[in-house]
Amino acid sequence: MELEKIHQKIVVMDNSRYMVGSFNWLSSWRATNPGEIGYQDNRTMVYSGPEVGKMIEDELKYISSREKEFRV
Numbered sequence: 001m002e003l004e005k006i007h008q009k010i011v012v013m014d015n016s017r018y019m020v021g022s023f024n025w026l027s028s029w030r031a032t033n034p035g036e037i038g039y040q041d042n043r044t045m046v047y048s049g050p051e052v053g054k055m056i057e058d059e060l061k062y063i064s065s066r067e068k069e070f071r072v
Contacts, residue, residue: 009044010059018047018056 011019021044031038047055 012056015053015056016048018052019044021045
């Protein structure tokens with residue numbers, strides 16, 4: 001799957017927690033101060049509660065609507 005102009009990471013945990021954001025969780029190095037070389041102001045939001053299942057469903061529908069054919 002290839003998407004245009006979406007830069008986000010999504011984690012779903014047992015349909016009870018939904019995390020979405022641009023933060024690179026697995027990066028081994030991060031600049032932490034604005035103005036520092038390599039600094040990026042990324043965020044991750046964590047959602048939980050009874051409406052999470054619906055949020056996940058809505059996000060997957062949105063992503064699916066943005067999908068385009070992948071060509072090598």
